[in-house]
Amino acid sequence: MTDDIRSRIDTSRPHTARIWNYWTGGKDNYPVDREAGDRIRALHPGIGDYARADRLFLGRAVRHLAAEAGVRQFLDIGTGLPSADNTHEVAQRVAPESRVVYVDNDPLVLAHARALLVGTPEGSTDYLDADLRDVDTILERAARTLDLSRPVVLMLLGVVIFVEDDEESYDIVRRLMDALPSGSHLVLSHTITSPAMPDVDAAVAFWNEHGTPRLTQRTPDQVARYFDGLKLLDPGVVSCSHWRPDGDELPAEVAMYAGVGHKP
Numbered sequence: 001m002t003d004d005i006r007s008r009i010d011t012s013r014p015h016t017a018r019i020w021n022y023w024t025g026g027k028d029n030y031p032v033d034r035e036a037g038d039r040i041r042a043l044h045p046g047i048g049d050y051a052r053a054d055r056l057f058l059g060r061a062v063r064h065l066a067a068e069a070g071v072r073q074f075l076d077i078g079t080g081l082p083s084a085d086n087t088h089e090v091a092q093r094v095a096p097e098s099r100v101v102y103v104d105n106d107p108l109v110l111a112h113a114r115a116l117l118v119g120t121p122e123g124s125t126d127y128l129d130a131d132l133r134d135v136d137t138i139l140e141r142a143a144r145t146l147d148l149s150r151p152v153v154l155m156l157l158g159v160v161i162f163v164e165d166d167e168e169s170y171d172i173v174r175r176l177m178d179a180l181p182s183g184s185h186l187v188l189s190h191t192i193t194s195p196a197m198p199d200v201d202a203a204v205a206f207w208n209e210h211g212t213p214r215l216t217q218r219t220p221d222q223v224a225r226y227f228d229g230l231k232l233l234d235p236g237v238v239s240c241s242h243w244r245p246d247g248d249e250l251p252a253e254v255a256m257y258a259g260v261g262h263k264p
Contacts, residue, residue, distance in 0.1 A: 014211045017106050020158075021081040023051040028081045028112060036211055044203035049241075050256045054189050055083070057240035057258050058157055059090050061187045064233075064244070065153050065260070066094035071185065073152040075142055077103040077132055077176075078159025081112060087155060088125045096122040101142045105131045132159055133168075135175045151183035156226075158256070161191050161215040166222065173226050182263055188226050189240050189258035193217035200255040223257045230261030 014036035018029040022037045029037075041047050065071045072095055076087045079102040088100035100123070102113060110129050119125030126145040130138050139148065146152055154176055163169035177186055193201055201217070208214045224237040235242065240258035 015106070015108075016162075016207075016211060016213065016215065017080050017104075017109055019211070020051050021083065023048045024055060024083055026081060026083055028108060036207070039210075040203045040206055043206055044199040046254065047203060050191075050254045053239075053241040053254045054158060054256050054258070055085070057189060057243050058087065058155070058187075059085050060244050060246060061258075061260050062087055062090040062153070062155075063094060065185055065187070066091045066098060069185065069262075071151050071153050071183070072098045073146045073150060074098065074100045074155060075103070075138075075146060075152050075176075076100065076155040076157075077138065078156060078162075079104040079109060079113065079127075080158075081106075081109055088119045088123070092120045092123050096120040099124040099146055101126045101128060101145050103128045103130050103132070103138055103142075105129060132156075132163065132172060135172060135179075139176070139179050148179065149181055151185070152180045153185045153187060154180060156186070156188045157258075158189050158191070160188070160226070161217070162213050164214065164216045166218070169216075170225060170228075174229075177230070177263060180263065184263045186227060186230055186261045186263070187258075188223075188261075189256055190223045190226075191215065191217050192220055192223060192255050192257045194219070194255060197255050220257050224259070227259055227261040230263055233260045233262060 011030045011032060014033045018033040019037040022029040022034050074087050074091055091098035091100060113127040124145050128141050160169045204215060204217055237257055237259035239253045240256045241254050243258050
């Protein structure tokens with residue numbers, strides 16, 4: 001790890017990527033992350049299931065798009081810390097020639113990505129140090145690895161929650177999808193707020209008081225709006241544990257909603 005990357009890692013406050021890593025059994029976290037993760041889990045005992053359900057959704061969506069839709073390019077923004085079955089591993093298991101570009105602005109993710117996100121010889125895997133809001137930069141640099149004249153899967157799993165302003169978040173997703181050709185897909189997941197899950201709101205409130213970056217919940221209808229102009233694949237925007245389950249042992253409902261949309 002370079003001195004520049006090390007200087008950007010703040011271990012005095014819990015960070016969402018490291019807590020997510022803790023909940024999924026990873027080791028790339030610090031005591032402050034584990035303490036916050038345990039406090040959040042006490043407020044909402046099922047939170048660890050969300051992390052697992054979201055990760056399994058990633059695998060099912062990528063496998064479907066690589067195997068059934070035949071897409072060979074993936075732009076994964078908000079990558080998070082590498083773990084088992086990252087996007088390139090799932091895609092290249094189906095089609096070794098798949099090309100994957102990861103984007104994240106977390107320095108710890110950057111440090112680990114360089115060592116772990118290595119693709120097959122037939123395909124290509126790259127990592128960009130950039131923020132979701134830097135749409136032009138992301139597209140320009142992704143084009144070094146991806147052919148943006150051919151279909152691309154845009155993956156935004158649990159990342160637009162960090163854009164507080166609703167219209168700004170919709171605009172970011174629209175600009176990214178507008179830059180991709182017909183046949184591309186959007187894969188998106190988002191933490192929801194629901195009267196049926198008040199403990200989720202309590203856990204998010206605790207996080208926003210103590211952690212970084214702050215996150216924004218949205219209703220299922222607001223999450224569905226990210227897919228405006230796209231053709232939603234069945235079963236639509238649902239709890240990610242309900243998106244084409246394949247026998248995984250998951251809770252019936254988690255407050256992480258997800259969908260996959262096709263650009264005509």
